[in-house]
Amino acid sequence: MAFIKDRRLAQDHWKLLDRVEPGDDGVLRQMPAGDLIVPLATWKNARDQLVARGGRLGVWLSADEEPADIAGDLQHLDVVAVRFASFTDGRGYSIGRLLRQRYGWRGELRAIGDVQRDQIFYLARCGFDAFLLREGEDPAIALTAFSDFSDGYQASAERPVPLFRRREPVSSGT
């Protein structure tokens, strides 16, 4: 799967875990080495073990999870990912803005799941800077998405000052 980071093709070194079940003793089994992105539930279950593990760490949220749940833990993380089960499920766009604009997340914000070329522009405006493209997406075509529009009206994660505060005032009657 192709990976875009900061508007260019990049190598993805991260391993994404779908689920890691703790054993009876509460200790995670089969924890791979290297850079890991774990589900929110795993992070909640085994926070200390994950932090003590060494190696870089990320957490991914599904669309129905609360970004507030990791707001206090962001200093432990290098990546936050949001999974789009379907590209038509827009909840992740709000999660992106909340992470950037309310909880102050400055690290990598990665879109995973059903991520396609034609959603990239809006995702970027909502604060996503990394995109793990859906299988079969042409990365060269996907890269053109960033220039679909030259501006946007609203305040957004990418540009918190809305267009109306940047526009030239006109005197009334002209």
Place this chain on the structure above:
Amino acid sequence: MYIYDEVDQRLVDERVAQFRDQTRRFLAGALSEDDFRPLRLQNGLYIQRHAPMLRIAIPYGMLSSRQLRMLAHVARSYDRGTGHFSTRHNLQLNWPKLEDVPQILAELATVQMHAIQTSGNCVRNISSDHLAGIAPDEIVDPLVWCEIVRQWAAFNPEFAYLPRKFKIAIAGAAEDRVALQVHDVGLHAVRNDAGEIGFRVLVGGGLGRTPMIGAFIRDFLPWRHVLTYLEAILRIYNRYGRRDNKWKARIKILVKDLTPNGFRDAVEAEWAHLEDGPGTLTQSEVERMTGRFTRPAYEKLDALSSSYVLALGRDRRFAAWARRNVHAHKVPGYAAVTLSLKKTGVPPGDATAEQMDAVADLADRVSFGELRVTHEQNLLLPDVKQSNLYAVWQEAHALGLATPNLGTITNIISCPGGDYCSLANAKSIPVAEAIQRRFDDLDYVYDIGELDLNISGCMNSCGHHHIGHIGILGVDKQGAEYYQISIGGAQGNAASLGKVLGPSVSQEEVPDVVEKLIEVYLARRESVAERFIDVVRRIGVEPFKAHVYGIHQGPQARARSLEAA
């Protein structure tokens, strides 16, 4: 009329280029049908029964003569020469070719028009009062606020994939003329005791399968907070609205599940983070926006034109038309004129390219080149000198646009129905025509007085049947087209939802049922001033039901039921 600046134009042009590329990739097989669908819908393009349907936005109903000529050109060049004006200020073309749509959008962009977000699960075209800016009962001119909200909604990156469609209405007069209470969000502009502008905020109205009148969750939201408050509402809806069931995905279901108070608390908690943030509107932005609207250069005229008064006395047909289709104006000596798209035999809301061109010419000559599209599917000349009304009537008559039936039973609001729409259970247009033919005696129609009759071909309720005094809904009964009749619905300040009368009836029976309803009304009204809807509210549905379903019991039972009614 709002005039685009360089950024507005650039964004619309970029949208055309984006959709051209998406269409090209779809036609080349690089984009699947499923992946293309939401993209084309957000550009107004449905795949319909016979061909694609393209829905073009006429934001808050304002249209210039130049734009109307472009719509005529598009209808002629890419369609079969007719367009259909919908209940939400859109023009629908029923026969465009998919591969032509990018070029149609490019042509529209040259006159500051588009089809952005006219469909799909996003914030749709903004609705407003067709008398915005000119109504004598106006408290706040809503036009500038409509454009401010339009820009906020256009290409809003956070809210392009909502659980379901989202419709916003904005009004500013004492009387609600935009069916505000059946919108997902209604912003009713008001002034507080200090004279400051703000909004009464309604959420959770809607028609469709689960019709609801919305709930007001704020009595006065100061104007500078309108965008951040909308953002809070939309974010709560986007995150917590149901996505598991298409029929329960509108915001009204979330509002019902949380209760209006619970929903308001969630919005207020979210808004607490946004209040006074960068999304807060500024005085200079409101002034800038106001400055980008052209306003007619009205002449100083007497309040009442003597030639108009003379003509009213001289020509009874003109007077009948004027009583129904001419509306008071806040500027002395001016009037607004409805050009009816409800001529019997023509699908309600349809206009030909020739009519559009002729109306554009008329608007140039008598109404500062401006027009409105009303939510009742008519056209309106907003700024006509009273002294021109007689000539306007004659021209409108020659164009087939002077049906003097506004506010009456034959001013039927209707969706395109099963003749065109793939969602419909049943046809709408032949039903409308049959009712118009049954009520072809104008004196009788005037005697019946004010009556809204709405027809929808299916539960999606595009014809707003729930808020018709008489509502007609197409249903599927074992593969046959049937019609469910309801009465007692109303739009406006006293909005209400109609109650179903009883078992559905066949297409042939519909005019009979409507006539029976009128018989009960005429027999039971206490004075000419008591309207159909008033009688329904006073005596309830039962007497109507008894008389209508008595029709199958033979003439004697029928006579008895009318007596009892």
